[in-house]
Amino acid sequence: MALSNRPIIRVRDIMSKTLVAINGMATAKEAADTMRAKQVSSLIVEKRHEDDAWGLIAVQDLIEGVIIPGRSFEEVHVYEIMTKPVIMVPAEMDIRYAARLLHRAGIRRAPVEENRELMGMIALRSLILDHDLF
Numbered sequence: 001m002a003l004s005n006r007p008i009i010r011v012r013d014i015m016s017k018t019l020v021a022i023n024g025m026a027t028a029k030e031a032a033d034t035m036r037a038k039q040v041s042s043l044i045v046e047k048r049h050e051d052d053a054w055g056l057i058a059v060q061d062l063i064e065g066v067i068i069p070g071r072s073f074e075e076v077h078v079y080e081i082m083t084k085p086v087i088m089v090p091a092e093m094d095i096r097y098a099a100r101l102l103h104r105a106g107i108r109r110a111p112v113e114e115n116r117e118l119m120g121m122i123a124l125r126s127l128i129l130d131h132d133l134f
Contacts, residue, residue, distance in 0.1 A: 011098050012091040014127070015112045015120035021046050024055060024079035028066045031057050031078050042109055044118065045082045053085035054111060054118070088113045089122050099127055
């Protein structure tokens, strides 16, 4: 059956509902410890105030911002190496468009939102490996 004949699968249908947050003032060590403890590869960086944007720190940020330059995990803060603002994916978006958005933006994962509230995370990897979509 062709993909176009399949029913629309929304981001909300396949997103991970596991969201783990961290403060931007936390150290890279605290971020790595939290990722390890919660078994996640990225953390939402909390807003400083209502009008602020969400941030995201992922394993790749730790590699590029701490390990490769040879910096100390205890001395680097999350806010120094995080991505902010992040691309937010609407919960109602068709996963085909979400995959295209992430791919074209050059990112692997993004927070999912509905009514300006965080709902979960979507990852390109999970589209193929965690779900029988195709």
